[in-house]
Amino acid sequence: MKKLFNTLYVSTQGTYISKERENIVVSVQNKELFRSPIHLINSIVCFGNVMCSPFLLELCAENNVFVSYLTEYGKFIARVQSPISGNVLLRRRQYKCADDKNFCLETSKLFLIGKLNNSRTVINRGLRDHGSKISNSDKLSQVSVSLHKSIDNIARVDNIDVLRGLEGDAASSYFSVFNDLILKQKEKFFMTERNRRPPKDRVNCLLSFVYTLLAHDVSSALEGVGLDPQVGFLHKDRPGRPSLALDIMEEFRSVIAERLVLTLINLSQIDAEGFSESPSGGILMGDENKKIVIDAYRKRKDEEIFHPFLKESMYVGLLCHAQALIFSRFLRGDIDAYPPFIWK
Structure with missing residues (x-):
């Protein structure tokens, strides 16, 4: 059975998500609030004014971690993902x-x-x-x-x-x-x-x-x-x-x-x-x-x-x-x- 991984939900406006080695780092106004190894996360959901660094998006794509963008109030906008895999x-x-x-x-x-x-x-x-x-x-x-x-x-x-x-x-x-x-x-x-x-x-x-x-x-x-x-x-x-x-x-x-x-x-x-x-x-x-x-x-x-x-x-x-x-x-x-x- 598939392991239950975590979805990272980010709703604080002005948040910046970046990469440090194989870690996801979440910061607000240059203050680190959260850090996790990429292998413990299976997707990231961003609400509103949340920014992701290009290097973070590359890390997510390499590890098949979906990054979804929604409006501040929850309407789906887009998703960044690696090429479709599977049969x-x-x-x-x-x-x-x-x-x-x-x-x-x-x-x-x-x-x-x-x-x-x-x-x-x-x-x-x-x-x-x-x-x-x-x-x-x-x-x-x-x-x-x-x-x-x-x-x-x-x-x-x-x-x-x-x-x-x-x-x-x-x-x-x-x-x-x-x-x-x-x-x-x-x-x-x-x-x-x-x-x-x-x-x-x-x-x-x-x-x-x-x-x-x-x-x-x-x-x-x-x-x-x-x-x-x-x-x-x-x-x-x-x-x-x-x-x-x-x-x-x-x-x-x-x-x-x-x-x-x-x-x-x-x-x-x-x-x-x-x-x-x-x-x-x-x-x-x-x-x-x-x-x-x-x-x-x-x-x-x-x-x-x-x-x-x-x-x-x-x-x-x-x-x-x-x-x-x-x-x-x-x-x-x-x-x-x-x-x-x-x-x-």
């Missing part, structure tokens, strides 16, 4: 399968079976652990039943656009009760609907930020096994869109991102005042809150979880790599069907 025959198989409409339909069903099962588990665990604190528990139970029916209906869908519509309806139903899973700071943290670009409230802002971190990890995992993150099966191809990463990520949205956001709010770990409104009406997250979210995301990746297909416990941070490897085996024909990760 070219695997990528050719991926491209061929992506052009097969029936293959796309049947594979997309598997992604969504994983997603809806895991969304349902988030609701059911909320009811189990906090049922007495949830005033609208009957509605949550109804949505859980509705998601179960949607999972059953997936098998009967024979058109990918219909499948996308079914997923959209199920997601809308799920997010209609998301506020009921928020147990504290309810007057500050709530969503009227799922929205983005820009997010219109604090909850959507948090979700979008964690989704960005998760998409980075899934893309890195896919590239690590030789797959092309840009060519997917459920999400349509679009310039700059990591469609396959978004496909695989569907299984992890509720398990990792949404549950993390609920935990941060319900444990009062996030500051409601650490947000601001942009001129366009979007909600922006401040530096301190970003650091809190990134730290919580790191800790979540260090937790252990049981993988039902592999029948072993692993770090949450390795789930993306495990599913990327399993999906590559599926494309090669080593296994008959792709088993999505389903959280129990």
